[in-house]
Amino acid sequence: LTVAFSACLASGVSAQSLTVGFSQIGSESGWRAAETTVTKQEAEKRGIDLKFADAQQKQENQIKAIRGFIAQGVDAILVAPVVATGWEAVLKEAKEEEIPVILLDRQIEAPEDLYLTAVTSDQVHEGKVAGEWLVKDVGDKECNVVELQGTTGSSPAINRKKGFEEAIAGHDNIKITRSQTGDFTRTKGKEVMESFIKAEGGEQDICAVYAHNDDMAVGAIQAIKEAGLKPGSEIKIVSIDAVPDIFKAMADGEANATVELTPNMAGPAFDALEAYLNDKKEPPKWIQTESKLYTAADDPMKVYESKKDLGY
Numbered sequence: 641l642t643v644a645f646s647a648c649l650a651s652g653v654s655a656q657s658l659t660v661g662f663s664q665i666g667s668e669s670g671w672r673a674a675e676t677t678v679t680k681q682e683a684e685k686r687g688i689d690l691k692f693a694d695a696q697q698k699q700e701n702q703i704k705a706i707r708g709f710i711a712q713g714v715d716a717i718l719v720a721p722v723v724a725t726g727w728e729a730v731l732k733e734a735k736e737e738e739i740p741v742i743l744l745d746r747q748i749e750a751p752e753d754l755y756l757t758a759v760t761s762d763q764v765h766e767g768k769v770a771g772e773w774l775v776k777d778v779g780d781k782e783c784n785v786v787e788l789q790g791t792t793g794s795s796p797a798i799n800r801k802k803g804f805e806e807a808i809a810g811h812d813n814i815k816i817t818r819s820q821t822g823d824f825t826r827t828k829g830k831e832v833m834e835s836f837i838k839a840e841g842g843e844q845d846i847c848a849v850y851a852h853n854d855d856m857a858v859g860a861i862q863a864i865k866e867a868g869l870k871p872g873s874e875i876k877i878v879s880i881d882a883v884p885d886i887f888k889a890m891a892d893g894e895a896n897a898t899v900e901l902t903p904n905m906a907g908p909a910f911d912a913l914e915a916y917l918n919d920k921k922e923p924p925k926w927i928q929t930e931s932k933l934y935t936a937a938d939d940p941m942k943v944y945e946s947k948k949d950l951g952y
């Protein structure tokens with residue numbers, strides 16, 4: 641047995657590889673698909689046995705999956721929480737079993753001792769960067785903005801709205817005249833934009849679209865074109881994620897700006913987890929990922945080429 645054990649160590653395979661459960665929201669957007677791809681790659685790199693569960697954007701499915709992971713006795717649980725509330729009971733069950741939980745890409749309203757850390761961007765900042773771009777682009781021209789919100793009750797939807805409103809505050813020429821959830825999907829983004837155009841009329845009433853993610857922006861672009869209007873010029877398009885297709889739209893002159901969100905939340909999460917399990921190192925409660933503004937001036941097709949094979 642000793643020989644086998646030392647051979648195992650010698651081969652660099654960790655004596656006990658970790659088993660981690662991952663409760664993923666779904667595949668509502670290109671960005672979410674990329675996050676899943678990258679998380680599986682990061683687990684593979686570390687010899688982590690990843691148990692994956694897709695919740696089709698339903699919180700009750702996530703809670704069921706987490707209970708399943710606890711019953712399996714996994715070493716840790718990753719959760720991308722679809723909404724910000726309703727997690728305390730199930731996280732207490734994980735804590736009772738001493739199974740650390742790490743949040744990916746969205747925050748929750750719960751006592752911090754119920755999770756090891758949250759790996760997310762600063763979503764208020766993302767909304768602010770998007771708003772500041774529009775303020776600069778519009779100058780003192782009158783500008784009615786329509787807003788496509790993310791999933792109702794999710795931290796990105798709450799925070800990105802807050803940040804954008806902070807950026808346009810004090811610029812009375814810029815107003816959000818319509819705001820509705822498109823649930824982070826292209827289909828809903830298109831449907832809601834069609835209803836905005838019907839309600840508001842053409843470009844004379846809508847100067848810009850602020851979408852909480854690129855997928856809803858891409859849906860809106862389709863609706864604007866089908867209405868015979870020009871996205872990217874008559875109606876400016878600003879969103880968040882920096883998925884490949886928004887750069888294709890920029891190259892076609894149909895989109896204007898996006899704020900990048902890295903799909904690699906799992907790398908920092910697994911690093912923090914291993915430091916915690918191996919050396920009892922407590923990570924900060926928030927590990928913040930970077931945000932970067934891209935506009936049509938940033939060689940969009942080059943950026944598209946650099947991202948197109950990353951699993952979006």
Ligand code: GZL
Pocket residue numbers: 668669670671672745746760761796824852853854855880881901
């Ligand atoms: C934000 C993340 C959002 C993405 C969307 O951190 O939760 O969820 O911006 C995805 O594309 O649906």
